[in-house]
Amino acid sequence: MASQGTSLKSYLLTRLALVLPMVWILLTMVFLLMRVAPGDPISSSLGGHVPPAVVQEIKHRLGYDKPLLTQYANYLWDTVHLDFGTTITDRRPVTDVIKVNGAATLELTAAAMFIAVAVGIFLGLVAGRFRDTAIDMGARFFGIVIYAMPVFFLGFLAQLLFGSILGWLPTSDQASPITEALIVPKTNIYLVDTALVGDWAAFWDVFKHLILPATTLGLVISGIFIRLVRVNVIRTMKDDYIEAARARGIAERNVVYRHAFRNALVPVVTVIGLQMALLLSGAVLTEETFNWPGIGHSLIFYLDNRDYAAVQGIIVVFALIVVGMSLIIDLVSAAIDPRIRY
Amino acid sequence: MAIAAAREARRKPRLSRLRRAVAPIGDARGTARLMLWTGTLLTGLFIFLAFFAPVVSPYNFDQFQANGVRFDQLAHPSSEHLMGTTVQSTDVMSRVIYGAQTELEVVFMALILGLAIGVPLGVISGYFAGPLDRGLVLVMDSLFAFPYLLLAIVIAFLLSNTVGKGVFSAAIAITVVYIPQYFRVVRNHVISVREEPYVEAARALGARPFTIMRRYVFFNVVQNVPVIATLNAADAILTLAALGFLGYGLQPTDKAEWGYDVSRALSDASSGIWWTGLFPGLAIVLLVTGLTLLGEGLNETINPVLRRRRVEKVELGTPTSIVESEVGP
Numbered sequence: 001m002a003s004q005g006t007s008l009k010s011y012l013l014t015r016l017a018l019v020l021p022m023v024w025i026l027l028t029m030v031f032l033l034m035r036v037a038p039g040d041p042i043s044s045s046l047g048g049h050v051p052p053a054v055v056q057e058i059k060h061r062l063g064y065d066k067p068l069l070t071q072y073a074n075y076l077w078d079t080v081h082l083d084f085g086t087t088i089t090d091r092r093p094v095t096d097v098i099k100v101n102g103a104a105t106l107e108l109t110a111a112a113m114f115i116a117v118a119v120g121i122f123l124g125l126v127a128g129r130f131r132d133t134a135i136d137m138g139a140r141f142f143g144i145v146i147y148a149m150p151v152f153f154l155g156f157l158a159q160l161l162f163g164s165i166l167g168w169l170p171t172s173d174q175a176s177p178i179t180e181a182l183i184v185p186k187t188n189i190y191l192v193d194t195a196l197v198g199d200w201a202a203f204w205d206v207f208k209h210l211i212l213p214a215t216t217l218g219l220v221i222s223g224i225f226i227r228l229v230r231v232n233v234i235r236t237m238k239d240d241y242i243e244a245a246r247a248r249g250i251a252e253r254n255v256v257y258r259h260a261f262r263n264a265l266v267p268v269v270t271v272i273g274l275q276m277a278l279l280l281s282g283a284v285l286t287e288e289t290f291n292w293p294g295i296g297h298s299l300i301f302y303l304d305n306r307d308y309a310a311v312q313g314i315i316v317v318f319a320l321i322v323v324g325m326s327l328i329i330d331l332v333s334a335a336i337d338p339r340i341r342y
Numbered sequence: 343m344a345i346a347a348a349r350e351a352r353r354k355p356r357l358s359r360l361r362r363a364v365a366p367i368g369d370a371r372g373t374a375r376l377m378l379w380t381g382t383l384l385t386g387l388f389i390f391l392a393f394f395a396p397v398v399s400p401y402n403f404d405q406f407q408a409n410g411v412r413f414d415q416l417a418h419p420s421s422e423h424l425m426g427t428t429v430q431s432t433d434v435m436s437r438v439i440y441g442a443q444t445e446l447e448v449v450f451m452a453l454i455l456g457l458a459i460g461v462p463l464g465v466i467s468g469y470f471a472g473p474l475d476r477g478l479v480l481v482m483d484s485l486f487a488f489p490y491l492l493l494a495i496v497i498a499f500l501l502s503n504t505v506g507k508g509v510f511s512a513a514i515a516i517t518v519v520y521i522p523q524y525f526r527v528v529r530n531h532v533i534s535v536r537e538e539p540y541v542e543a544a545r546a547l548g549a550r551p552f553t554i555m556r557r558y559v560f561f562n563v564v565q566n567v568p569v570i571a572t573l574n575a576a577d578a579i580l581t582l583a584a585l586g587f588l589g590y591g592l593q594p595t596d597k598a599e600w601g602y603d604v605s606r607a608l609s610d611a612s613s614g615i616w617w618t619g620l621f622p623g624l625a626i627v628l629l630v631t632g633l634t635l636l637g638e639g640l641n642e643t644i645n646p647v648l649r650r651r652r653v654e655k656v657e658l659g660t661p662t663s664i665v666e667s668e669v670g671p
Contacts, residue, residue: 025484033496132373144638148630150580152587153604153623159611160619171612281491285584289608299492300588303499315496322487 011334019327026319031075034312036068058088062309084313089305094313097298102317103188104174105294108213109283113272115218120225121268125261127226128233139226147223151282155216155289162212170209172291179205213290217282221275228271232264239263270333276325280318378639384632388625391442400424403440403598406431416610419617426617428606434617438625440598444509445629448592449578451513452520453571459517460524465555465563467525468532479529482522490519494581498590507593512585516578527570531563538562569644572637576630583626600626 059065062085063074078085084094127139163171170176175183175190179202186193191210194203236242237260245255284296291297295314302310391398400423406413413431417423425434467478485493498507498515505511535541536559544554585591586601594602600622607619 021480022484022487025481026488029484033500137373144634145627145631148576148580148627148634150583150587150601150604150623150626152584152601152608153619153626156604156608156611156619156623159608160614160616164612164614277487277489280489281584284489284491284495285587288588288605299495303495304589306503311496311499315492318492319488322489326487 008334012331015327015330015334019323023320023323026323027076027079027316028072030312030315030319031072034308034315035064035071035075062086062088079316084316085309087302087307087310087313089302089307089310092310094310094317097310097314098295098317100185100188101293101295101298104190104292105283105287105296107174107189107191107210108217108286108292108294109279111210111214112217112221112282112286113275113279115215116221116225116275117268117272119219119222121229121265123222124226124229125233125264128230128237128264129256131234136230139230143223143226143230146219149220151217151220151285152289154220155213155286158212158216159289169212171212173209174293175202175206175209213286213292216289217279217286220282221279224271224275224278225268229264229268232267233260236260236264266333270329272329274326274329276322276329280322374639374642376639377635378643381632381634381636381639384628385636388442388629388632389446391439392446395439395443399436399439401433401436403437404432404595405436416615416618425621428603428618429610434603434621437598437603438600438621441600441603441622441625442629444592444597444599445579445582448509448512448516448582449575451509452516452578452582453575455513455517456520456524456574457567457571460521461528461564461567463521464525464528465532465559468529469536469551469555469559471533475529478525482525485518486522486526491581491584494519494585495588495590498585502590507591508596509592512582512591515585515590516581519581520574520578523574524567524570527566528563531566532559535559535562565644569637569641572633572640576633576637579626579630579633 056065063071066074082095084098086093087097123139123142127136130136159171162169174180179190179194182199182202183190183193184197186196190206191203194200194206237256242255242259245259246252250259280296283294284299286292287294287297288300295317299311299314302314401408413423413427413433415427415431416429417427419426419434423433423435425438427433428437463478467475494515497518498511501507501511501514541554541558544558549557582591582599583601583604586599586603587605589602589605591602592599603622604619604626607615607622610616610618
């Protein structure tokens with residue numbers, strides 16, 4: 001037991017040592033793109049109708065008039081202290097954007113990931129178990145078509161069917177205006193906030209608003225899981241220990257459910273981490289489609305207003321989230337599966 | 343004569359090598375064959391539409407009147423407008439057909455750019471190893487970990503502020519996303535090829551690194567590229583459509599683009615108008631499905647580990663590390 005502890009710790013340290021250069025590279029890349037690349041961030045944020053004195057004043061306030069190297073050092077320093085700057089257009093600290101809109105994104109992506117994993121594992125297991133049958137073909141076909149489906153088109157279809165034709169579910173925003181006005185923001189995750197107060201009518205309203213966006217995003221991502229689980233089931237079914245289990249006379253049903261499926265699911269944890277990038281990209285599109293007030297939605301808002309400072313701050317946060325998540329997932333899978341550590 | 347014969351002899355191995363590379367496609371059986379054919383058909387259809395758009399399309403993509411009569415706004419699909427009209431009175435079907443042109447144009451350019459940068463970088467990095475390799479891998483891995491769409495959006499945003507929107511800007515924004523993928527696949531393959539006896543033999547004979555890379559390494563590595571390129575083309579279409587949807591694709595007045603059309607159609611959906619969004623959306627799904635099937639079919643037929651022939655196979659057990667490639671990128 002003790003030796004396992006040490007090797008996990010050393011794995012953690014190696015993994016952490018690899019993360020730092022990655023973060024640094026990403027931060028430097030963002031800096032190069034947003035500050036060094038041609039174009040004047042400040043005047044384009046302001047639309048070019050502002051007196052030069054004002055532009056100078058803002059430049060000075062944001063530190064954009066200093067030499068590039070100083071700017072770079074300040075930028076790294078601030079980022080390390082989790083200060084991602086202030087937006088130019090509405091003077092909101094980026095941390096505030098993250099707190100409020102990030103909560104909405106978290107609600108959406110968590111629900112979507114849950115749906116993706118549930119649908120993906122189920123269809124993948126069934127397809128792999130019944131390889132080359134009609135079920136398998138159907139699941140694979142679904143996997144390919146759902147992969148080819150842009151999130152926003154699936155969202156369009158969902159809005160058309162469930163919002164407009166059937167009229168069952170709301171198609172935009174995170175809650176009805178009334179619920180939104182009455183909500184007491186604590187975590188900013190509406191589902192949690194309404195549940196904490198015990199306002200179940202509001203909870204139900206928030207939940208209804210979540211169904212379409214989360215399902216849309218979840219289904220699109222489920223394609224990857226279907227493929228992965230299917231391949232893994234097929235591979236484990238060929239493994240020696242499955243053969244051994246059969247030889248020992250264990251019923252085929254138990255061989256499949258107890259031995260093959262369990263081992264086929266281990267890599268899924270790792271892949272959830274790899275899908276973070278896909279999930280966040282999908283979230284930006286889903287939020288735009290359903291007018292969901294998440295980070296992606298704010299990012300597009302600031303992009304449209306050419307607010308370089310806001311865009312830079314949000315992108316940095318995205319980079320940190322991605323690196324952090326992949327680190328966490330790697331550690332979790334290392335804890336689950338000792339083979340990864342070596 | 344002698345020269346011609348010698349030239350013939352020199353050309354022959356190239357040809358036979360080519361034939362050997364294509365041979366598995368004829369051998370494809372079962373699912374792989376079905377995938378290949380469906381994929382080829384779907385992709386072919388859109389390539390046809392793209393090339394013959396002016397002939398096939400009933401109107402121009404931005405045409406809102408004919409013979410001085412303005413088309414109806416948001417007209418239902420009818421014999422006059424098979425897929426209806428948009429809020430700007432343009433013909434949906436014409437926009438879908440011209441859209442094929444746009445998508446293929448941008449994606450083709452993005453692929454060429456991505457291959458031209460990613461493959462040589464991968465070959466050089468894999469062959470020379472050392473600090474250069476480690477540095478490049480780190481940069482590419484960081485790029486790869488980053489949400490691809492955000493990267494494309496930021497590049498497209500910066501380009502739209504400096505160069506302006508256009509086919510080339512969109513292609514660059516997409517390319518940046520895919521370079522790391524080509525780089526990775528090619529580099530990893532080069533590393534395994536580098537230790538092969540024939541490469542070592544060439545090195546022992548005194549061939550310069552550049553010659554070895556060009557003549558021995560490149561051709562062995564490049565065989566994987568069609569599969570990745572096709573699958574990436576599918577992905578690139580989705581990225582372009584996403585950029586268009588968010589308003590960072592092409593200038594709407596210059597080109598018809600499916601993603602942009604779907605974004606315009608979102609507001610129609612609430613009033614039950616389905617045709618403005620359904621058809622461009624379906625076009626995306628069909629083209630991406632076609633390219634994916636083509637890529638997957640190629641993968642299953644070319645990749646010997648996944649290949650299934652009718653001949654009864656001898657069970658030797660499959661090395662698990664290679665089977666993983668079945669998951670694809």
